[in-house]
Structure formats: structure tokens, C-alpha cells
Amino acid sequence: MELPSGVRLAVAGILVREDEVRFTAVRASGPGGQNVNKVSSKVELRFPFSANGTIPDAAKERLRTLAKNKLDGEGALLISSQKTRDQSQNLQDAWEKIRELLVAAMIVPRRRRATKPTYGSVQRRIGEKKATAAKKKSRGGKSFKNDD
Numbered sequence: 001m002e003l004p005s006g007v008r009l010a011v012a013g014i015l016v017r018e019d020e021v022r023f024t025a026v027r028a029s030g031p032g033g034q035n036v037n038k039v040s041s042k043v044e045l046r047f048p049f050s051a052n053g054t055i056p057d058a059a060k061e062r063l064r065t066l067a068k069n070k071l072d073g074e075g076a077l078l079i080s081s082q083k084t085r086d087q088s089q090n091l092q093d094a095w096e097k098i099r100e101l102l103v104a105a106m107i108v109p110r111r112r113r114a115t116k117p118t119y120g121s122v123q124r125r126i127g128e129k130k131a132t133a134a135k136k137k138s139r140g141g142k143s144f145k146n147d148d
Contacts, residue, residue, distance in 0.1 A: 011103055014102055016052065020052060021098075022045070024044045025041070025042065025043055025044075026044060028041050028042035039085070039087075041086060042082035043080065044080045045091075045094045046072065046078055047076060047077040047098060048074065048075070055102070056106075058108070059102075062104075062106075067101055070101075077101070079097045
């Protein structure tokens, strides 16, 4: 599929332009020896999705809920990737994470329809409660009162 010029990601009617997303490369943490200290292979993408006009408002709210731990102080989506030692692969991985979040945000959750518990389930619950009460009552200790 050919994307319009300047558009990096197109999913479910949402277009994300490359100039909307801020890209930074930083040094990765964890093992890796000298490579970790020399190469900025970790990728961070900041996507201020609230300014994007192609994302529906309801999807923006779902995205805020889905990615509440990935939002920075300004409300932008902060995605980082340090999966590999290669910056370009980490960049692809970060874009894929954004795509997955957008796809998940576009799914409208089904509304739960309230139902009554069945007669059998009510009877089982009451039976279990009576059995638990009888078990606890049988544990009752002896009375140490003087009968004088």
C-alpha cells in the first residue's frame, strides 16, 4: 500500500505524519558491553495524538486509558524501544508499537448487558454459604465458664 508523502503510518483511517512525531535516540540501558556506552540505539517517539485530526475523539479517550502509563507530562504518547542493538530496527519496533496501540484504541468495546443470576446458580451459592457457616460453627471451642 502506497502512503501519501509525509505520512508514516496509516491504520484504520488514521494517518500519522512523520512531522507529528518527535524522534530521539538515546543510549540504551542494560547489558551490551562497550556498545551500550558508545551507541545511541534506544529510540523514543513522542506522539501528541490529541492534535491529530484523523483520530476520532472516542478513540483518543480509549487511547488515553490504554496507554495511561505511556503518557508524558504534556499528554503525548511516549513510546520507546531498545529491543535490538540497531537503531533502525528499534525505530521500526517503536512505530509498530504505536500502530498496535492505535488499532486497539479503534476497537469499540461491547457494552455489557446486565442479566439476572440463574435459579441454579443462586441455589449453589446459598448452599455453599450454608456449608461454610456449618463448618465454622463446628469449630466453636468449648465454653470455660464455671457452672457454679
